[in-house]
Amino acid sequence: MKSYQIALIPGDGIGVDVTDATVQVLEAAAQKFGFQLNNTEFPWSCEWYLKHGTMMPKDGIETLRAFDAIFLGAVGWPETVADSVSLHGLLLPIRKAFTQYANIRPHRLLPGVQGPLVADAFDILCIRENTEGEYSGAGGRVHQGTADEVAVETSVFTRTGVERILRYGFEQARARRGHLTSVTKSNAQKYSMVFWDEVTRELAAEYPDVTVSQMHIDAMAAKMVMAPQDLDVIVASNLFGDILTDLGAAIQGGLGFAASANICPDHSGPSMFEPVHGSAPDIAGQDIANPIAAIWSAAMMLDHLGEAEAASAVLSAIEAATAKGIGTHPGKHATAVITAAIIAELEL
Ligand code: NAD
Ligand code: IPM
Ligand code: MN
Numbered sequence: 484m485k486s487y488q489i490a491l492i493p494g495d496g497i498g499v500d501v502t503d504a505t506v507q508v509l510e511a512a513a514q515k516f517g518f519q520l521n522n523t524e525f526p527w528s529c530e531w532y533l534k535h536g537t538m539m540p541k542d543g544i545e546t547l548r549a550f551d552a553i554f555l556g557a558v559g560w561p562e563t564v565a566d567s568v569s570l571h572g573l574l575l576p577i578r579k580a581f582t583q584y585a586n587i588r589p590h591r592l593l594p595g596v597q598g599p600l601v602a603d604a605f606d607i608l609c610i611r612e613n614t615e616g617e618y619s620g621a622g623g624r625v626h627q628g629t630a631d632e633v634a635v636e637t638s639v640f641t642r643t644g645v646e647r648i649l650r651y652g653f654e655q656a657r658a659r660r661g662h663l664t665s666v667t668k669s670n671a672q673k674y675s676m677v678f679w680d681e682v683t684r685e686l687a688a689e690y691p692d693v694t695v696s697q698m699h700i701d702a703m704a705a706k707m708v709m710a711p712q713d714l715d716v717i718v719a720s721n722l723f724g725d726i727l728t729d730l731g732a733a734i735q736g737g738l739g740f741a742a743s744a745n746i747c748p749d750h751s752g753p754s755m756f757e758p759v760h761g762s763a764p765d766i767a768g769q770d771i772a773n774p775i776a777a778i779w780s781a782a783m784m785l786d787h788l789g790e791a792e793a794a795s796a797v798l799s800a801i802e803a804a805t806a807k808g809i810g811t812h813p814g815k816h817a818t819a820v821i822t823a824a825i826i827a828e829l830e831l
Contacts, residue, residue, distance in 0.1 A: 487551040490546075529563055599736075615644045742777075745757070782795075
């Protein structure tokens with residue numbers, strides 16, 4: 484029997500609720516499709532930070548390296564630990580350390596889910612650069628607390644980084660409907676984004692079968708609301724991709740539906756799977772978080788592990804449940820009810 488070593492990091496808030504739900508679905512899938520998932524849970528979180536002074540142990544990254552995949556719920560509890568500490572101590576270092584440069588975020592309406600838009604059929608794959616750009620962490624502050632204070636946050640875009648994420652996007656577009664939209668702000672940002680546009684044009688020559696559009700981030704935000712059905716694959720930088728994927732989540736019915744995969748394409752390290760949403764302190768621990776985003780992310784994990792049949796069965800089970808009206812609106816059903824309905828569909 485095939486077996487996979489999975490590192491589970493439930494994290495904070497509803498990260499714990501949705502990870503718990505996801506593990507139940509994964510167990511049902513493993514049983515049905517005849518493979519084994521050996522889960523090792525790591526309690527790294529803001530609570531862990533308050534006891535240990537760090538978000539994970541010194542050798543945390545080395546510990547994770549041994550796993551076939553990482554599943555993460557959500558990190559952040561700003562009431563007790565500043566986000567700039569918690570996210571830079573756990574989530575962001577994992578993405579960087581394992582060169583998970585491709586953050587894949589699908590946006591489409593599940594059956595029975597009513598989005599806020601008139602458009603009822605759209606299928607967007609957002610590919611977000613995940614290791615550099617605006618999240619490079621380069622910068623600093625001087626004259627802190629004085630009238631002369633200056634804060635600088637430098638975006639770093641390397642040819643390696645830009646080329647590989649765009650190439651990833653072109654390959655995805657080729658495998659889908661053949662259209663790629665590269666998102667920049669090259670009318671205002673004259674170095675990094677002009678460079679990004681140039682690399683896009685260079686690569687476009689290698690993919691004559693893919694039609695390429697270039698859009699500014701502001702126009703894209705409007706387009707995603709006005710005409711999402713016209714979009715196929717979107718490639719964007721780290722920050723722009725972050726913002727567009729919460730927008731994508733909104734048009735697919737809410738953050739509870741938006742899945743994501745942090746892929747290390749050359750398999751030099753584990754990839755990480757997590758919902759787009761955060762720890763949602765406002766609803767944590769109340770059994771009302773929508774677990775669908777997390778369960779869909781787990782389906783992406785199964786696919787990545789090579790269990791394609793189980794992956795599509797989990798996605799079909801989610802769709803069968805929502806088609807019956809389960810979990811289609813925020814707060815309509817409890818986390819446990821949605822989870823049980825998906826497992827029931829999977830076991831049919
Ligand atoms: P959030 O995504 O946690 O919540 C935004 C809103 O969406 C809230 O009203 C919340 O109740 C709702 N929501 C989110 N997920 C939901 C779900 N599954 N079901 C139903 N409703 C859901 O964003 P935020 O409030 O900006 O961030 C809270 C904390 O999470 C912060 O510490 C933030 O930094 C962190 N965060 C972590 C991640 C991550 O770990 N990947 C992602 C985003 C935010
Ligand atoms: C996400 C989150 C993170 C990001 C935060 C929590 C650092 O918003 O995964 O979308 O910006 O990447
Ligand atoms: Mn985000």
